[in-house]
Amino acid sequence: MSRGGDVKDELTPEEALRRIAEVDRRARRPARVVGLLYAVVGLGTIVYWPVMFLGPAWSRLAAGVAWIILTVLFVGYLGGMRVQDPEVNRANKANGPVTISYVVLTLVVFVFGAFFHPGDPGGGWSAALIALSLCAGAPPLYAAWRVLRAER
Secondary structure: OOOOOOOOOOOHHHHHHHHHHHHHHHHHHHHHHHHHHHHHHHHHHHHHHHHHOOOOOHHHHHHHHHHHHHHHHHHHHHHHHOOOOOOEEEEEEEOOHHHHHHHHHHHHHHHHHHHOOOOOHHHHHHHHHHHHHHHHHHHHHHHHHHHHOOOO
8 A cells, every 4th residue: 555545556667657658648739739730720821822812713712611610620729728838828829929920921911912913913923922821821830830849
């Protein structure tokens, strides 16, 4: 019997290490999922804008539906997240650099595509759109990198 008197079986060192590893794994999982979601949002942003302004009507519809689903999943997961992680909290700050730069760069891409879209976009305009899309996708990719590489 152990010192506490309540536990009938003492843990072997191997069993204790296994249980510690399990608790550690459960604590890390939510932050990893958030990091992966940030990566998906970043990559999705890079693909979304060229599809919306250069693709045929069916691809724009598919991209719009996919974007709505991704947004609901991302916001729903972050809203229900119970584990607090410093890197996730830093990335999720409403007035933090990731959020502000993402919103501003996304608006820049939208304004560029919506108001400066020529009737028949050429290579230069398309290249500029892709470059702006890469810039807009960079903040969530940076957040993903920070969250996934953080030591826990």
